[in-house]
Amino acid sequence: MQTSICFVDSYKFHPSRKITLILAPFDGGQPKSGVEEGPQHLLDAGLQSQLEELGWTTSIDEPLKDLDLLGLKKDASDVHGIVKRPNMVSLASQRIHDAVKTAALKNTLPLTIGGDHSIAIGTVSGFFEAQPDACLLWIDAHADINTISTTESGNLHGCPVSFVMGLDKESWPPHFKWLRPNLRADRIAYIGLRDVDKGEKKILKDLGITAFSMYHVDKYGIGKVVEMALKAINPENNRPVHVSYDVDAIDPLFVQATGTPVKDGLTLREGLFIVEEVAATGNLAALDVVETNPSLALNETHVLDTVRVGCAIARCALGETLL
Numbered sequence: 001m002q003t004s005i006c007f008v009d010s011y012k013f014h015p016s017r018k019i020t021l022i023l024a025p026f027d028g029g030q031p032k033s034g035v036e037e038g039p040q041h042l043l044d045a046g047l048q049s050q051l052e053e054l055g056w057t058t059s060i061d062e063p064l065k066d067l068d069l070l071g072l073k074k075d076a077s078d079v080h081g082i083v084k085r086p087n088m089v090s091l092a093s094q095r096i097h098d099a100v101k102t103a104a105l106k107n108t109l110p111l112t113i114g115g116d117h118s119i120a121i122g123t124v125s126g127f128f129e130a131q132p133d134a135c136l137l138w139i140d141a142h143a144d145i146n147t148i149s150t151t152e153s154g155n156l157h158g159c160p161v162s163f164v165m166g167l168d169k170e171s172w173p174p175h176f177k178w179l180r181p182n183l184r185a186d187r188i189a190y191i192g193l194r195d196v197d198k199g200e201k202k203i204l205k206d207l208g209i210t211a212f213s214m215y216h217v218d219k220y221g222i223g224k225v226v227e228m229a230l231k232a233i234n235p236e237n238n239r240p241v242h243v244s245y246d247v248d249a250i251d252p253l254f255v256q257a258t259g260t261p262v263k264d265g266l267t268l269r270e271g272l273f274i275v276e277e278v279a280a281t282g283n284l285a286a287l288d289v290v291e292t293n294p295s296l297a298l299n300e301t302h303v304l305d306t307v308r309v310g311c312a313i314a315r316c317a318l319g320e321t322l323l
Helices: 035-044 047-053 069-073 086-105 117-130 160-165 198-207 214-220 222-233 268-281 300-317
Strands: 018-024 057-061 109-114 135-139 188-193 210-213 241-246 284-290
Touching: 018 035, 018 047, 018 086, 018 117, 035 047, 035 109, 035 300, 047 057, 047 300, 057 086, 069 086, 086 109, 086 117, 086 284, 109 117, 117 160, 117 241, 117 284, 135 222, 135 268, 188 214, 188 222, 210 214, 210 222, 214 222, 222 268, 241 268, 241 300, 268 284, 268 300, 284 300
Parallel strands: 018 057, 018 109, 109 284, 135 188, 135 241, 188 210, 241 284
Antiparallel strands: none
16 A cells, blocks of 8 residues: 655646535445445545645535435335335435535535445536536446446436436436536546446437446557546546546455455555556546445455545555655
């Protein structure tokens, strides 16, 4: 794990170096409890003070604090066809959307800590509403672009990208009437894919979305992959970049405490290199770190390892360097 406190000092869109830590302790987009504990574990590990050591001023926003998440999760009527908990996901996503949008409009960098990846319905839509010229780098083992028609599980943590792109909108649960899709196919690139559903593969190909699987990482190396991904979505190097980072992008050897681990993923260095390179461009303007689930670890060491990786992703995205 990195120990240096040298840091990148140029963030074009956040020269005042202010962060709003948006806590999203949410587990309604998938069936495994425990992921809602992720944000507190990262805070307990010292994330806020680590960011302050890097020269950032931090504040905390808790947009879900007034929601009865436990009661909402127990609502057996919260279904739409096979889709599970659309009301719960919508309520949380709308609050997260508002928090991210507000933070961005106040010229603070929204750093959203999840929670499962369904919260990106809120983070991406909120950030792009504040920054319409933005682009998105999605770091994940999974594409999370299933639509209501293609999802086999009905778990909405596998669908956030399709929602913010407005795909299959006619099939949406009515709870999402508030959502205005604002992500274009040429403004998103994936890195780290290795578990992509058949329907998702078709969507990616039909829309021409830039996507790099682990095959591409093996073939070209992580440096070239990051370069190609950023070139595709930010060709003039002048757009604000939102990084949405699922810790399961990194191999389970390093990250065990997560809900849907997939073998043969990014090494820890590759995973950190991605956000180091984004930081080096000076264009990072929003960050999500999601899917840390302490309850799924086999022992305390696995919990600590995963939490440390989550903190390291945030630190490296926000300027920590090796030298």
